[in-house]
Amino acid sequence: MTERAAWGFGLITTSTDGTVLDTWFPSPALGSVPAGRERHIVPSELEPFVGDDPKRGVRVDFITVEIDLDAAPASTPDAYLRLHLLSHLLVQPNSIALDGIFGHLPVVAWTTAGPMHPSDFASARPRLQREGISITGLDKFPRLLDYVTPERVRIADASRVRLGAYLSPGTTVMHEGFVNFNAGTLGASMVEGRISQGVVVGDGSDIGGGASIMGTLSGGGTQRVSVGARALLGANSGIGISIGDDSVVEAGLYVTAGTKVSVIGAAADGAQSVKAVQLSGVPGLLFRRNSATGAVEALSRSGRGVQLNTALHA
Numbered sequence: 001m002t003e004r005a006a007w008g009f010g011l012i013t014t015s016t017d018g019t020v021l022d023t024w025f026p027s028p029a030l031g032s033v034p035a036g037r038e039r040h041i042v043p044s045e046l047e048p049f050v051g052d053d054p055k056r057g058v059r060v061d062f063i064t065v066e067i068d069l070d071a072a073p074a075s076t077p078d079a080y081l082r083l084h085l086l087s088h089l090l091v092q093p094n095s096i097a098l099d100g101i102f103g104h105l106p107v108v109a110w111t112t113a114g115p116m117h118p119s120d121f122a123s124a125r126p127r128l129q130r131e132g133i134s135i136t137g138l139d140k141f142p143r144l145l146d147y148v149t150p151e152r153v154r155i156a157d158a159s160r161v162r163l164g165a166y167l168s169p170g171t172t173v174m175h176e177g178f179v180n181f182n183a184g185t186l187g188a189s190m191v192e193g194r195i196s197q198g199v200v201v202g203d204g205s206d207i208g209g210g211a212s213i214m215g216t217l218s219g220g221g222t223q224r225v226s227v228g229a230r231a232l233l234g235a236n237s238g239i240g241i242s243i244g245d246d247s248v249v250e251a252g253l254y255v256t257a258g259t260k261v262s263v264i265g266a267a268a269d270g271a272q273s274v275k276a277v278q279l280s281g282v283p284g285l286l287f288r289r290n291s292a293t294g295a296v297e298a299l300s301r302s303g304r305g306v307q308l309n310t311a312l313h314a
Contacts, residue, residue: 006090007033007066008081011049013058015117020076021108022115023063024147025084030091032066039064055131056113057120072099079104083141083164083181087148093166093182093200094224105140112136141181165195168203176209183215186229190308193233202229202245206306211249212238214256223257228283232306241276244283246304253289255296261287262297 008025015021026046033039042050042062052059065077069091073079079101085091109121113133121128121135128134137143137159144150144165145158152169155161161173164181170188173179177191184195187203195201196215207213211233214225227233228244234251241257249255257277279285279298286299 004069005032005066006030006069006081006085007064008084009039009043009062009064011046011060012063012077013060013115015120016057016059017117019106019117021058021106021117022142023065023077023080025065025081028081028084028088028090030085033064037064053114055128055133056111056116057124058114058116069096072097073101073104076104076106080163084147086164086166086182086184087144087150089150089166089168092186093184094198098182102140107138107140108142109135110137110139110142110146115142144179166200174209177207180215188308192235196225199225199227201227202231204230204306204308206232206308208233208235208237208251210236212254214238214240223277223280226281228281230304230306241280244281244285246283246301247285248287248301248306250286250288253287253296255287259296262290262295264297264299 006028008028010023010025012023013021046062050060050062063077065081067078067081073082082096082098107118109116109118111133118138141162143158144161144163145155147163150167153167154172156173156175160177161179162181165179166184168185168187171185173191178194179191180197182197183199185201189201190206192209193207193211194213195207196213198216199213201207205227216224223240225239226242228247230246231243232248234249236252237249238254239249241255243249255276259276260273261276261279262273284301286301288297290297
């Protein structure tokens with residue numbers, strides 16, 4: 001990415017009390033608004049959707065937004081444009097400013113008819129239910145699939161992937177997989193576990209069922225975690241360090257930055273016992289728990305890592 005500006009046009013939804021609930025950008029782009037483009041002219045394909053929606057108690061208007069990617073988000077439309085840029089694969093996770101984004105995202109009642117102010121939904125619940133409109137979530141972040149349809153990606157449960165997730169073609173997110181905003185996959189990957197905010201997963205990697213990757217939103221952590229290419233996190237495993245290319249964490253093992261690891265064989269390089277953070281990002285390792293002693297061990301692995309089922313990720 002060479003441009004440090006971005007822009008987009010779309011539809012902004014505002015509740016009767018003036019709260020901006022969301023903004024949808026169908027075709028965001030890097031760079032500045034093109035010269036000669038009239039910012040207030042509504043494209044014909046969006047005209048039918050502009051106006052009041054009394055059913056939800058909202059008004060939908062046309063908007064054009066331009067932002068500085070290196071400056072913190074300044075408004076709700078600004079924040080939504082950043083999330084769209086990520087999910088349209090125009091910028092990678094951790095490459096644009098997102099400081100303070102939570103303050104620009106109100107809590108919204110996400111319904112099958114679109115976003116609503118929570119108090120408006122509560123007062124209109126009987127009428128909405130009679131009309132077949134139900135609530136799917138009460139949150140600051142919407143579902144990815146309500147705004148973006150990523151190409152050649154499978155998502156089994158829409159509620160498990162937030163807008164702002166970066167999912168490369170060939171990625172499969174199974175029912176129990178979860179991908180947060182500003183996180184995702186850099187290639188074809190299998191996701192059956194949790195990819196937390198700020199985490200990127202390399203091409204050809206497998207996040208096993210129930211596996212967890214620590215992010216940087218909670219607990220005051222500063223360790224930026226990533227998973228290399230062709231790596232495997234076994235079922236119900238977890239990591240708080242980066243895992244290098246062609247590496248494996250065995251099922252059920254949780255490796256945090258402070259975990260004491262016994263280094264065995266060629267991986268030792270003169271050190272026999274280290275904190276796991278010292279092995280962060282090292283390629284070609286197998287992390288396992290010794291079934292006899294209970295010690296966490298790291299061994300060198302030869303060759304390439306896991307191989308995904310090509311039929312599942314075609």
